[in-house]
Amino acid sequence: MKLHVATALLGLAIGTTASPLVHAAQWHATVGAQSHDMGRQAMAFLPNEIWIHAGDSITWTFDVDEIHTVTFLIAGEVRPPFPVGCPPGPPPGITPDGSSFDGTHCVNTGPLVKGHTYTVNFPSTGNFKLVCLVHGDMTGTVHVLDPSLPLPHNQAFYDEQAADAGRDLLADVDHGSDHDDGDRTQNSSDHKQASGHGVIAGIGEVSATAGGHRTLSVMRFMHDKSVIHVGDTVEWNNADPITPHTITFGPEPTDLIHPSGSVPFATDADGALHASISSLSDNVHSGFIVAEPQERTGLAQAPLGHTRFRVTFTHAGTYPYKCALHDNLGMMGQVVVKP
Ligand SMILES: [Cu+2]
CATH class of the missing domain: 2.60.40.420 (Cupredoxins -  blue copper proteins)
Incomplete structure (x- = not known):
């Protein structure tokens, strides 16, 4: 788990302030977690649910060697087959880092691995589904609220939740593993x-x-x-x-x-x-x-x-x-x- 101390503190300061006059906040989340030997892969958005204000941005940091995408499709849009891209545009259908998503145009990182980051801006209110086009059961939610409304959590909460969830997923041994027989x-x-x-x-x-x-x-x-x-x-x-x-x-x-x-x-x-x-x-x-x-x-x-x-x-x-x-x-x- 990469902890961006400075930006986490920034997020904490802004995330706990409900005033509509604050500047747009920059939130942080992580894509995936893995064991040291890379054999166990938590294929998850960490956290997989986040509440922000319209005008805020979220930066996802890819943290594993398995490929994932951060993708926002238009509601009801058919998921594209490999190679993964925003439908129906020309392949590979990748949108640039810093793209905005308001529910009307697909945003898609394309397959990325450890070391990459990708920021999405959310200018309008709405509840948006976040998917990985590579892994069908890897989904999340971004709630974009009007800036006049309070947010339930701050960046420190999400950092802790993400770390806990990644650790818990990787530690799950009730289905067997390469260490557990x-x-x-x-x-x-x-x-x-x-x-x-x-x-x-x-x-x-x-x-x-x-x-x-x-x-x-x-x-x-x-x-x-x-x-x-x-x-x-x-x-x-x-x-x-x-x-x-x-x-x-x-x-x-x-x-x-x-x-x-x-x-x-x-x-x-x-x-x-x-x-x-x-x-x-x-x-x-x-x-x-x-x-x-x-x-x-x-x-x-x-x-x-x-x-x-x-x-x-x-x-x-x-x-x-x-x-x-x-x-x-x-x-x-x-x-x-x-x-
Ligand atoms: Cu395989």
């Missing part, structure tokens, strides 16, 4: 019974406040080293509610979303894609394995997700692989195939 062992043994050799390819958990949704995602292969014998099959299962991962042997393809490789894929009876690797030079890319979005009343139900991938190994050797989306966070593994 409670649920993980149970999950893995479930999959071992089903397939012989199971790897959990990511876990996660969505939570909420009154201001929006946040997600903890653990960007790790839970058994990052699988030791098997020739002829065995390894099965990867993504147990994260929103974050896609890939299982990629060999170079990353340009198209990360769809399956590709130098060997043919089969589709197993349960719908899972299945490849066979016989050489260290075989390239196999699973494409995104990911859960489908939550159901919503009034919309067609989502299809079943592609959450599972299998590879059978026919020759001995050590086969390194990675998640092509999160190898920068250290999401890598290997399969050791013994004769």
